[in-house]
Amino acid sequence: MLTLSHRYRAEIDGVRGLAILAVLVYHYFPGLLPGGFAGVDVFFVVSGYLVGAQVVIARQSGTFSWADFLARRARRLFPALSLVIGVCLAAGGLFLFPGEFLKLGQEAWQGAGFIANFGYLGHVGYFQATQGSQILLHLWSLAVEEQFYVFWPAILLLGSILRLSAGVSLLIVWIISFALCLLTTSEHPQLAFYLPHTRIWEFLAGTGLALRSELIAGRLSAKGKEIISWVGLIVMIGALFLLNNSMTWPGAWAAWPVAGAVLSLTAGGASRLNRSLLGSRALSGLGRISYSLYLWHWPVIVFARELLGEPLSLWIKFCLAVFALILAILTTRWIERPMRYGGGVKTLRVKSLGATAALFLVALAAAGVVATDGVAGRYSTEVSAASLFDYKYLEKYREGSCFIARVEHYNRALDFSPACIEGDQAAPLVVLWGDSHAAHLYPALAAVVRARAQRLAQFTVSTCPPVIDYHQAWCDRVNRITAERISALRADTVILAANWSLYGDSGLPERTVALLRAQGVRRIVLVGSVPLWPRPLPKIVRDTLLARPGAAVPARLRPDGLKESRIVDEKISALAMRLGTEFVSPLARLCDESGCMVHTGNGISSLVAWDYGHLTSEGSRVLIGSGELFLGRWPLQ
Numbered sequence: 001m002l003t004l005s006h007r008y009r010a011e012i013d014g015v016r017g018l019a020i021l022a023v024l025v026y027h028y029f030p031g032l033l034p035g036g037f038a039g040v041d042v043f044f045v046v047s048g049y050l051v052g053a054q055v056v057i058a059r060q061s062g063t064f065s066w067a068d069f070l071a072r073r074a075r076r077l078f079p080a081l082s083l084v085i086g087v088c089l090a091a092g093g094l095f096l097f098p099g100e101f102l103k104l105g106q107e108a109w110q111g112a113g114f115i116a117n118f119g120y121l122g123h124v125g126y127f128q129a130t131q132g133s134q135i136l137l138h139l140w141s142l143a144v145e146e147q148f149y150v151f152w153p154a155i156l157l158l159g160s161i162l163r164l165s166a167g168v169s170l171l172i173v174w175i176i177s178f179a180l181c182l183l184t185t186s187e188h189p190q191l192a193f194y195l196p197h198t199r200i201w202e203f204l205a206g207t208g209l210a211l212r213s214e215l216i217a218g219r220l221s222a223k224g225k226e227i228i229s230w231v232g233l234i235v236m237i238g239a240l241f242l243l244n245n246s247m248t249w250p251g252a253w254a255a256w257p258v259a260g261a262v263l264s265l266t267a268g269g270a271s272r273l274n275r276s277l278l279g280s281r282a283l284s285g286l287g288r289i290s291y292s293l294y295l296w297h298w299p300v301i302v303f304a305r306e307l308l309g310e311p312l313s314l315w316i317k318f319c320l321a322v323f324a325l326i327l328a329i330l331t332t333r334w335i336e337r338p339m340r341y342g343g344g345v346k347t348l349r350v351k352s353l354g355a356t357a358a359l360f361l362v363a364l365a366a367a368g369v370v371a372t373d374g375v376a377g378r379y380s381t382e383v384s385a386a387s388l389f390d391y392k393y394l395e396k397y398r399e400g401s402c403f404i405a406r407v408e409h410y411n412r413a414l415d416f417s418p419a420c421i422e423g424d425q426a427a428p429l430v431v432l433w434g435d436s437h438a439a440h441l442y443p444a445l446a447a448v449v450r451a452r453a454q455r456l457a458q459f460t461v462s463t464c465p466p467v468i469d470y471h472q473a474w475c476d477r478v479n480r481i482t483a484e485r486i487s488a489l490r491a492d493t494v495i496l497a498a499n500w501s502l503y504g505d506s507g508l509p510e511r512t513v514a515l516l517r518a519q520g521v522r523r524i525v526l527v528g529s530v531p532l533w534p535r536p537l538p539k540i541v542r543d544t545l546l547a548r549p550g551a552a553v554p555a556r557l558r559p560d561g562l563k564e565s566r567i568v569d570e571k572i573s574a575l576a577m578r579l580g581t582e583f584v585s586p587l588a589r590l591c592d593e594s595g596c597m598v599h600t601g602n603g604i605s606s607l608v609a610w611d612y613g614h615l616t617s618e619g620s621r622v623l624i625g626s627g628e629l630f631l632g633r634w635p636l637q
Helices: 010-028 036-061 066-095 098-112 116-120 139-161 166-187 189-194 200-211 213-219 222-242 251-270 272-278 281-288 290-308 314-340 345-371 381-388 393-397 442-451 473-489 510-518 537-547 562-579 586-590 617-624
Strands: 429-434 455-461 493-497 523-527 582-584 595-597
Touching: 010 036, 010 251, 010 272, 010 281, 010 290, 010 314, 036 139, 036 166, 036 200, 036 222, 036 251, 066 098, 066 139, 066 290, 066 314, 066 345, 098 116, 098 139, 098 345, 098 381, 116 139, 116 189, 139 166, 139 200, 166 189, 166 200, 166 251, 200 213, 200 251, 213 251, 222 251, 222 272, 251 272, 272 281, 281 290, 290 314, 381 537, 393 442, 429 442, 429 473, 442 455, 442 617, 455 473, 473 510, 493 510, 510 523, 510 562, 523 562, 562 582, 562 586, 586 595, 586 617
Parallel strands: 429 455, 429 493, 493 523, 523 582
Antiparallel strands: none
């Protein structure tokens, strides 16, 4: 009968300490440790090693109880989680506007229900979100872990029904999960990142090791353990320094930190390196507070960004890290340990019920925040409306089919959907080509093109200007595919639009214009710069209304960077004149000497931009107008 030793092993806490340190540094000082996000994968291995194997052994000995298992998990996780979510909700009520508080409420109830990974799925990618304001984003990993532990006993039960040993069941599930991870990452990295079945193999790597630990330990010499401990540590640390968020993750790359963690755990406390480094008071002590530190570290820095603005100085980040560490120490000492340990069966049962009730109440409070739109009544109607302004750009821009905005699409064939070309095949074709600043023209342009009985094709890709021979290989590949499509379709008019300020002189479309001319395109239109706001326009309007109680939504405001936008606009205008193309200036259409247009006449509901410069449907309608500037007179002369 397999057994697990209950002897405390400081080196295991040391592995956890290294993992939480990596995650902390990655989130606070990402340039220092570009692969620090892999610390979460190390956590998964350690969790599988400690908890997953206990489930197997308890089932084999006939002592496993769902109720007892879930009660232990409740005492382990719920108290600190309830505290952190509760504090975040209280702080949100004090410091956040309704829009941000509403999002926090949604995150909070999903986090309390251990479904946060599904909440972020399809809405936000982790590597993009780490730069944003998702206060409880980090709870995705806790959700994945608990989903694994809900299904792992059931998987073992199914295996026993099929007369499979625990080891065989584990191996089959590991192979399936790893294969799904590889396949899903290649097509949909965001799905692979957040879904539990593409992460199970990481937990099972630790579980499988724990089940064979005695056998492995008996066959390894002291020198062998020493070598393995060095290799494991080097592999783990190498992953933390050499991986980066431009890699498709998790996929095969995730095997790197997982292998390092497995090797370090294999060497155990018999290794001198593990005893002296991983088992040191510093790393093992960090490991003992790792759960609370993980819970606190992310909300602390996101709240700081919300309240202090960005960028945060290195000194402020250091102070925030120390503050999170202090909160973690206090939470571990006064919340975690008292709830986990001490007392008889009845006392432990009461603690489990109390921890569950606390989390339920927190989830109920979060639901209340959502039901009241972030407690919108705290502010005036207009301020709340500006805070809650939420433009559904995914549908308007046709993201995923005609506007390629996610990294997973960059690694595929990059062929646009057939729906991106609409209209009668015999009609003249208008092509919209560029980045997101081309995509935001689509809603109004489509209406005008349909009214003219023309055809419209939309080929737009995030952060990719319509420039042939652009220095980014993936972008150049997209543009060459687009150019081939335009040639095959015999386009009549091509509209080139981009946030030109991002790309410098290498992002000017001179070669593109030459290629289109050679293809026989009759009309080429270069679109200049839209007004670029220093912050999202709805937030600027919100703060303006707060500073002027009782005032109406301003019709115009002056962006701080208007002068720089005019310089870019003039550069594109001069290029159009030199190349002999048409030129449309959004600044001329949307701005005058008194400032730039804020809304089209109906206040907050008709704002012309939803972030720093991307136009809403209302904004694009003002810019496109009758379409004559873009498409020429109609009917064609």
